[in-house]
Amino acid sequence: MNQEPRPPQIEPELEARIVALVLGEASDFETAALESLIEQRGELAALKQRIEAVHRLLQHVATGEADAEAIGDQNDWRLPDEQRSALLSAIDGTASGVAEVDRAGLDGVGLG
Numbered sequence: 001m002n003q004e005p006r007p008p009q010i011e012p013e014l015e016a017r018i019v020a021l022v023l024g025e026a027s028d029f030e031t032a033a034l035e036s037l038i039e040q041r042g043e044l045a046a047l048k049q050r051i052e053a054v055h056r057l058l059q060h061v062a063t064g065e066a067d068a069e070a071i072g073d074q075n076d077w078r079l080p081d082e083q084r085s086a087l088l089s090a091i092d093g094t095a096s097g098v099a100e101v102d103r104a105g106l107d108g109v110g111l112g
Helices: 012-022 026-040 044-064 079-094 103-109
Strands: none
Touching: 012 026, 012 044, 026 044
């Protein structure tokens, strides 16, 4: 079996300390120690970058400063009107061409 190498596991305690660093809650001594570890271990640098990105996004959302680039345009999540109407009609069972289910044939499977 070919398995991709898994990234090194980061200890939960160390992850919590890095989150505290990003949030500005680490002491000067702890900050220096963490920065040294982060320089030595690439996976810690990547974790810190991800936490910083999430923190920035949450700050923007909390302050109401989130823009379309940061969170995406809400219209990106909506189907075009014609496709949306067809889909909703199919779900409701009112679309033309939607096959009627023979409920009598479903009694044996607990759906009838």
